[in-house]
Amino acid sequence: MxxxxxxxxxxxxxxxxxxxxxxxxxxxxxxxxxxxxxxxxxxxxxxxxxxxxxxxxxxxxxxxxxxxxxxxxxxxxxxxxxxxxxxxxxxxxxxxxxxxxxxxxxxxxDVNAAALAEAYWGAGIQEDRPSDCLCYLTIGTGLGGGFVFNGRPLHGAMHPELGHILIRRAEGDEFPGVCSFHGDCIEGLVSGPALARRFNVSGDAIPATHPHWDFVAHDIAQLVSTILLTTAARRILIGGGVGMGRADLLDRVRSKVIEQLNGYLSFVTHDSIATIVRTPALGEQAGPLGAIALALDALERDNKG
The missing domain is CATH 3.30.420.40 (ATPase, nucleotide binding domain)
Known part of the structure; x- marks a missing residue:
């Protein structure tokens, strides 16, 4: 067929x-x-x-x-x-x-759809079946997040708005953030526009040795730790221009997640963190494949009546 x-x-x-x-x-x-x-x-x-x-x-x-x-x-x-x-x-x-x-x-x-595509065909595949709990983050012009639980995107009164979560700031970090609603919510701290304001230069021109990257890694790790504590996600995929553009930043985030959780979650260890917090397997194709995943899901539901 x-x-x-x-x-x-x-x-x-x-x-x-x-x-x-x-x-x-x-x-x-x-x-x-x-x-x-x-x-x-x-x-x-x-x-x-x-x-x-x-x-x-x-x-x-x-x-x-x-x-x-x-x-x-x-x-x-x-x-x-x-x-x-x-x-x-x-x-x-x-x-x-x-x-x-x-x-x-x-x-x-778009982020829920990308999460669905990754769950079906990408980084969410574990032991030849989709992950039961996956989060997709995109960090670029803004910060968005989507979830797939047991093969379905997460909705309630609305969809997740992870970009506007408030996190505990790193000691000594006085950057006020750029979000017009909340100032120093996570989007206001680590999105592309936030990095440009924080460093006074575009993100791709900032050297990896700049000490303020430590603040950025701390902030992203705070978000990741919050997601792990609230959902016990098996995968947290970090995409977007900021997320996929700096492998050194992702390594810093992983280290800070381990530090912040302080051994509380037994499944998050030095050995497992690289498989839990990683880049999307589908890369830039996660977006269009997400739309296709939604179409196939709609067709399946329609066939089941």
């Missing part, structure tokens, strides 16, 4: 990818700059309609930057919640992309 043809949309703050795949293998990919909602979503929808007329796809997955309303019982399901991105607050992401397509569709945050 051939793999189903499905479509996916990965909506980012600067660009949007529209993909279609047979099973998990992406066979077509198109990129659109993210501008105003009507133009961006309209262009993506036209690609989907053209593809569907050529060969109908079986399901659609939408992985979008947030915050999003993901409660299907809510009147504003699938819409963008208040966001600093100009013009996007209230944008009907799900409706603009899925309406009129005769197939099941799903929407989730």
């Amino acid at each position: 051939s793999e189903p043809l499905v479509a996916g949309v990965e909506l980012g703050g600067t660009k949007i990818f529209v993909v279609r795949a047979r099973g998990r293998e992406i066979v077509d990919r198109m990129m659109i700059p993210t501008t105003a909602p009507d133009g961006t979503l309209g262009a993506a929808k036209q690609i989907l309609l053209d593809w569907h007329s050529q060969e109908p796809f079986s399901a659609l997955g939408i992985a979008s930057f947030g915050p999003l309303r993901l409660d299907r019982t809510a009147e504003d399901f699938g819409r963008m919640l208040p966001t600093p991105k100009p013009g996007w607050t209230g944008a009907d992401i799900f409706g603009a992309l899925a309406e009129g397509l005769p197939c099941p569709a799903a929407i989730d945050t």
Whole structure:
């Protein structure tokens, strides 16, 4: 039996990818700059309609930057919640992309979707089966986090907003942070804009020997330790430009996690930490494959009725 043809949309703050795949293998990919909602979503929808007329796809997955309303019982399901991105607050992401397509569709945050892809096909695979508890962090322009528990992305009243967790600061670190809501929440301390403000230079130009990297590693380790203590995650994947761009930083984070937990979690040891806290296996493909994972998940649920 051939793999189903499905479509996916990965909506980012600067660009949007529209993909279609047979099973998990992406066979077509198109990129659109993210501008105003009507133009961006309209262009993506036209690609989907053209593809569907050529060969109908079986399901659609939408992985979008947030915050999003993901409660299907809510009147504003699938819409963008208040966001600093100009013009996007209230944008009907799900409706603009899925309406009129005769197939099941799903929407989730880009980080939840990436977590799902890693759980299915990447770093979440353990002993030939998906991890039962995985967290995906992306550290770049902002800081986002998603979870997959027992094969399903985590939702409640909303989706996780890990970027705005407040952490215990390192002694001697006086950097006030850059978050417009909370100042020194974790996003305000370690995102790309935060690093540029903290170091007065872009992150990729900061030497690894700069002493303030110790503060950054401490802060990220505080977040990782919090996640381990609250969820006992088997994997915490750190992606994004900051997360994947500095192997030396990841090593520092691991050491500080061990130090901060101080032996309290028996499964977090010097021998295991590198397998627990690591980079995504799918790399930059986690995003578009996340949209495909959502589509395949929607198709599976629809087939089960």
